[in-house]
Amino acid sequence: MNKNIGDCLLCGLVGELTFEHVPPRAAFNNKRIKVQNHIHLTENTNPLFGKYSKAPRGFGGFTLCKSCNNTTGDWYAKDYTVFAHQAMKNIKSLSPRYWVDGKYNIKPLNVLKQVLTMFMSADKSKHLQSQTDLVHFILNRESQNLPTRFKIYMYSTLSPFYRMQGWCIVSEMSSETISKWAEINFKPFGFLFTEDSNAAHPDQLDISNFKNYKYDEYADILLRLPYLNVNSPEIGTYF
Numbered sequence: 001m002n003k004n005i006g007d008c009l010l011c012g013l014v015g016e017l018t019f020e021h022v023p024p025r026a027a028f029n030n031k032r033i034k035v036q037n038h039i040h041l042t043e044n045t046n047p048l049f050g051k052y053s054k055a056p057r058g059f060g061g062f063t064l065c066k067s068c069n070n071t072t073g074d075w076y077a078k079d080y081t082v083f084a085h086q087a088m089k090n091i092k093s094l095s096p097r098y099w100v101d102g103k104y105n106i107k108p109l110n111v112l113k114q115v116l117t118m119f120m121s122a123d124k125s126k127h128l129q130s131q132t133d134l135v136h137f138i139l140n141r142e143s144q145n146l147p148t149r150f151k152i153y154m155y156s157t158l159s160p161f162y163r164m165q166g167w168c169i170v171s172e173m174s175s176e177t178i179s180k181w182a183e184i185n186f187k188p189f190g191f192l193f194t195e196d197s198n199a200a201h202p203d204q205l206d207i208s209n210f211k212n213y214k215y216d217e218y219a220d221i222l223l224r225l226p227y228l229n230v231n232s233p234e235i236g237t238y239f
Contacts, residue, residue, distance in 0.1 A: 003016045004016060004017040004018075004062035005017070006062075007126075007129075008063070008064050008065035008068050008129075009063045009064060009120050009121055009123060009124075009126065009128075009129050010064055010065075010068040010072070010117065010120045010121075010129065010135060010138065010139070011065060011067070011068050011135065011139065012129055012135075013065055015065055016065070016066065017062040017063060017064060017065060018062065018064060018065065018066050018069045019060055019061065019062050019069075020060050020061065020062075020063045020064045020069055020117075020121045021058055021059065021060040022059050022060040022061075022118045022121050022122060022164060022184060022186070023059070023080060023081075023084065023114075023118060023184075023186050023189075024073070024077040024078075024080055024081050024114070025058060026077075026078075026081040027080060027081045027084040027085070027186075028084065028088065028186070028187060028188075029058040029059050029060070029186060030058055031058060059162055059164065059186055060121065061121065063120075063121040064117075064120075064121060068139070071139070072113070072114065072117045072138070075110065075113070075141045075215075076110045076111070076113045076114035076117060076141075077114055079106065079107040079110035079111055079114065080110070080111050080114035080115070082106060083104060083106045083111050084188060084189065086102070086104050086105070086106070087102065087104070087156070087188040087189060088187070088188045090102040090104075091156055091158065091188050091227075097227070098226060098227055099224055099225070099226060099227070100156040100224070100225045100226075100227050101222070101223070101224050101225075102222070102223055102225075103220060103221070103222050103223075104220070104221050104222075104223060105218060105219075105220050105221075106218070106219065106221060107213070107215075107216055107217060107218055107219075108207075108210035108212075108213040108217070108219055108221065109144065109210055109211060109213040109214060109215055109216075109217065110215065110216065111210060112146070112152065112207065112208075112210035112211060113137070113138050113141070115152055115184075115191050116134070116137070116138050116152070116193075117138055118184055118191075119166075119167075119182050119184065119191075119193045120135075120138070122164045122165065122166045122182060122184055123166030123167045123182060124166050125166055125167050125168070127166075127167045128166075128167055128182070131147070133145070133147045134146075134147055134150060137211075141215045142214075142215050144211050144212065144213075144214070145211075146208060146211040149195055149196050150193065150194070150195055150208070151193075151194045151199075151206055151208045152191060152192070152193055152194075152206070152207050152208050152210075153191065153192040153194065153199045153200075153201075153204035153205060153206055153207070154189060154190070154191055154192075154204060154205045154206075154207050154223075154225060155185075155189070155190045155192075155201070155203070155204050155205070155225050155226050155227070155228045156188060156189065156190070156225040156226065156227045156228070157185055157187055157188065157189070157190050157227065157228055157229065157230055158187045158188060159185065159187065159229055159230040159231065160187075161230050161231050161232075162185060162186050162230075163183055163184065163185045163190075163230055163233060163235070164183075164184050164186075165181075165182055165183045165184075165233075165235045166182050167180065167181070167182045167193070167195070168180075168181060168182065168235065170235060170236060178197075179194070179197040179198065179200070179236070180194065180195040180196060180197045181193065181194055181195075181197060181200060181235055181236055182235075183200070183235045183236065185230050190228060190230065192204055192236070200235070200236030200237075200238075201226065201228060201236070201238060203226035203228075204226065204228075205223065205224065205225055205226075207223075
């Protein structure tokens with residue numbers, strides 16, 4: 001039996017890796033999807049260019065050890081799932097519009113830490129794994145000390161195209177701006193992770209203040225999210 005051996009993208013320990021759904025399976029991520037990576041998109045001399053692979057488990061990968069997968073799943077995943085289901089009901093009840101306004105009854109800190117766990121899984125560069133203060137924030141469920149250099153921005157989307165891009169450096173030639181970003185979008189949400197950088201879109205909502213709530217604390221929160229269409233693998237682009 002083949003095992004996926006490697007270092008966990010959260011705690012860094014080497015061992016057998018388990019499949020981490022990004023987002024959680026119960027948050028509408030329970031169906032087979034088509035996936036394109038850099039080989040399919042950029043290497044035009046490769047026979048796989050322009051094609052795709054199938055992901056029968058849904059969006060995600062073998063990225064976390066069993067301990068981190070189970071722990072973060074028990075602590076945070078179910079609360080993110082509740083948030084996603086509230087958002088899906090809300091977004092489908094509205095006529096098409098740019099702003100998606102909604103009131104949510106959620107556990108904000110738990111949600112934020114699930115989003116960060118998802119970004120850890122997305123980041124194959126292991127840069128985020130090397131940020132020990134960020135790892136401690138996620139693995140200590142009571143911690144409210146999200147490092148200030150990191151921000152999480154959010155938007156609404158029902159796009160059938162999904163994006164999971166780990167930490168990268170993006171250069172904008174027109175403005176000579178350097179941005180450090182990661183991005184995950186999977187309906188009904190998109191999330192942009194930034195490190196000492198501005199958001200990719202001026203209307204994206206900063207939810208980093210979710211860190212100010214306590215673990216397992218419920219709150220009624222009003223959110224105004226922009227609806228952004230995603231139809232490209234290029235990080236930070238919307239149509």
